[in-house]
Amino acid sequence: MQDHELKFKDYLATKGLKLTSPRKHILDAVFDLHEHFNAEELYNRVKSITSDVSIATIYRTIPLLVDAGLVQQALRSSGRDRYEHIYGHPKHIHWLCKACGAIVETDLNTLMGAVREQASLMGFRVQETEISIMGLCWKCIDNEKQI
Amino acid sequence: MQDHELKFKDYLATKGLKLTSPRKHILDAVFDLHEHFNAEELYNRVKSITSDVSIATIYRTIPLLVDAGLVQQALRSSGRDRYEHIYGHPKHIHWLCKACGAIVETDLNTLMGAVREQASLMGFRVQETEISIMGLCWKCIDNEKQI
DNA sequence: CCTTATATTGAGAATCAGTTGCAAACTTAT
DNA sequence: ATAAGTTTGCAACTGATTCTCAATATAAGG
Incomplete structure (x- = not known):
């Protein structure tokens, strides 16, 4: 199984x-x-x-x-x-490029410490996290410069 | 206006x-x-x-x-x-209790440093962030214990 | 101040994701 | 094998969101 x-x-x-x-x-x-x-x-x-x-x-x-x-x-x-x-998947961050729509995922480890600290201050029991950052990826920033 | x-x-x-x-x-x-x-x-x-x-x-x-x-x-x-x-609002984190549906917002400052660091490594220009943590609030954790 | 082309609106009908009631089929423990 | 409880497919339902359409408003150009 x-x-x-x-x-x-x-x-x-x-x-x-x-x-x-x-x-x-x-x-x-x-x-x-x-x-x-x-x-x-x-x-x-x-x-x-x-x-x-x-x-x-x-x-x-x-x-x-x-x-x-x-x-x-x-x-x-x-x-x-x-x-x-999500099982077996490390938590991750979604980076969404608003220009080309690309979604990149990265590791969440660096942020989780801070999240947990704040959670314990509030007495909050964390089950899931969803972190999305929207903006421009390096490709689209480059394109922008050329225009 | x-x-x-x-x-x-x-x-x-x-x-x-x-x-x-x-x-x-x-x-x-x-x-x-x-x-x-x-x-x-x-x-x-x-x-x-x-x-x-x-x-x-x-x-x-x-x-x-x-x-x-x-x-x-x-x-x-x-x-x-x-x-x-969102216009003119500081970024924040949403804490959503899955039991009672309460939504609390807190400051994002502590996490933003780490986000920005990773963004600059990737060459990503951040425009918006959406951070949501789901779980149980202290009230519902208490209720759970009493059952 | 007219005219014309275009954008906008309210009302209600239509749609569509998601939920639920129900009777039949299954599971598990006894 | 039986009883008690769980699960399922189906079809009907619900309620948020979207769409249609005819009437109204707007802005630009004469």
């Missing part, structure tokens, strides 16, 4: 829930998708493997995955909620 | 659009609201001043304000898109 499957099963057990076949398929699809995804994209991915799962179950399973700490909500886009899997 | 009104007018001009009375009222309401707001809350605020504006216009105007750099999308909550005005 894969690592994340085990973690999901453990989580479900604590809630008296079961790791059923649809849930297993959804979980696998989530970890096949390496980009951010929305409910429909996830559904299509699952469908390409099995016809065993309905879109309602997708919507019902996503919150479980989030609560289990396997998936986190990402920035909403074009009117749809988006997610990304 | 207020600073942000001028900025909005300039933006509209570049798009061949006009600063009409409904748009002016919406803009004013946005800068009256000091908290995050969703479309309906903004509508109610505008209505308390004038009956001159419909909800459709609210929905049409928000993307203009975002594109003009006066408003930015905040964390979605209970199925509704949320926004906040």
